[in-house]
Amino acid sequence: MSITPSATLESPLTSTWGPTNPYHDGPLVTSGYASRLWPHDSQPHFWSKYQVWEWLQQVMDIHQIDASSLPFQNFDMDGHQLCSLNYHDFIRAAGSVGHILYNSITELKSGGQYHLDIGQLELKHETDLCPFPDVSYPPGEIYDPSVQSLAPNISPTPSSPEIKRSFSRGHQVKKHNPRGTHLWEFIRDILLNPERNPGLIKWEDRTEGVFRFLKSEAVAQLWGKKKNNSSMTYEKLSRAMRYYYKREILERVDGRRLVYKFGRNARGWRDAEK
DNA sequence: AATTTTTTTCCTGGTT
DNA sequence: CAACCAGGAAAAAAAT
Numbered sequence A: 001m002s003i004t005p006s007a008t009l010e011s012p013l014t015s016t017w018g019p020t021n022p023y024h025d026g027p028l029v030t031s032g033y034a035s036r037l038w039p040h041d042s043q044p045h046f047w048s049k050y051q052v053w054e055w056l057q058q059v060m061d062i063h064q065i066d067a068s069s070l071p072f073q074n075f076d077m078d079g080h081q082l083c084s085l086n087y088h089d090f091i092r093a094a095g096s097v098g099h100i101l102y103n104s105i106t107e108l109k110s111g112g113q114y115h116l117d118i119g120q121l122e123l124k125h126e127t128d129l130c131p132f133p134d135v136s137y138p139p140g141e142i143y144d145p146s147v148q149s150l151a152p153n154i155s156p157t158p159s160s161p162e163i164k165r166s167f168s169r170g171h172q173v174k175k176h177n178p179r180g181t182h183l184w185e186f187i188r189d190i191l192l193n194p195e196r197n198p199g200l201i202k203w204e205d206r207t208e209g210v211f212r213f214l215k216s217e218a219v220a221q222l223w224g225k226k227k228n229n230s231s232m233t234y235e236k237l238s239r240a241m242r243y244y245y246k247r248e249i250l251e252r253v254d255g256r257r258l259v260y261k262f263g264r265n266a267r268g269w270r271d272a273e274k
Numbered sequence B: 001a002a003t004t005t006t007t008t009t010c011c012t013g014g015t016t
Numbered sequence C: 001c002a003a004c005c006a007g008g009a010a011a012a013a014a015a016t
Helices: A049-062 A079-083 A087-094 A097-109 A183-191 A216-226 A234-246
Strands: A201-205 A210-213 A259-262
Touching: A049 A079, A049 A097, A079 A097, A087 A097, A183 A201, A183 A216, A183 A234, A183 A259, A216 A234
Parallel strands: none
Antiparallel strands: A201 A210, A210 A259
8 A cells, every 4th residue: 555646646737627617606516425326336445447537527527517627647547546545636636626526535435424515616706896716726836827727828837746745644524615725825816817806916026926905905805705704804814914924925025015925935926936 | 533724803002 | 093014812714
């Protein structure tokens, strides 16, 4: 079992699953996978490569996600190998959809009893406040900004695979829906989507990663909307921002109000990432 | 289920 | 004064 099948996991993943797609509108999929057993045995460990492939198809299908956006090559393995993948492996292999796949396989491995509510893999798109895509970005560390989930222009940037080490662990049962984006990623994504950024935040110095909030409260509202917290305020959002200083995700910029700067631990904010 | 990481709340006090 | 910035504390939420 020392064989970590994460060798095949490393591809640019230039996909376009994302927000503005025609799929999921309303509350999609509410029932679990377990409720309806797969055509094959529910013991993923014994699946053949073909069954793994079939499972992928079905999961994507159930969630109405364009299957062509999934790099099947990364799943060229049998059930046994599939079961040894950990959470991170899935994210690496499938990006944001990795969450779903992980949840699915985890459930199946554990006998499948619960149902996860992917109710808001993407909370409904914008609404009124701001037409911002609430993309479910991949955790940012493996990917580069080329994974613009809404950009029709797929930048074929063959990202640099600076994969981090990860330990292989057993499986865990997870229930909540993935909340792919952290605050700083949320902010970054607003910056990265000028066309959908109604003057909320602006780059002060693109190459240095310095930016400034133009509409602090509006951004806070948007963030709150994403977190389903209508009482979010800039005051509170900024506190969270300040915690990033210690972690070097943000660097302090004093003197200028509402100005922040991405730090060395913030990935994906510039065009050519190291 | 337990632990760890992040974010949210609230707050006191200083600054622009 | 209003709108920010700095952090400490503690609690809640998420992730793993």
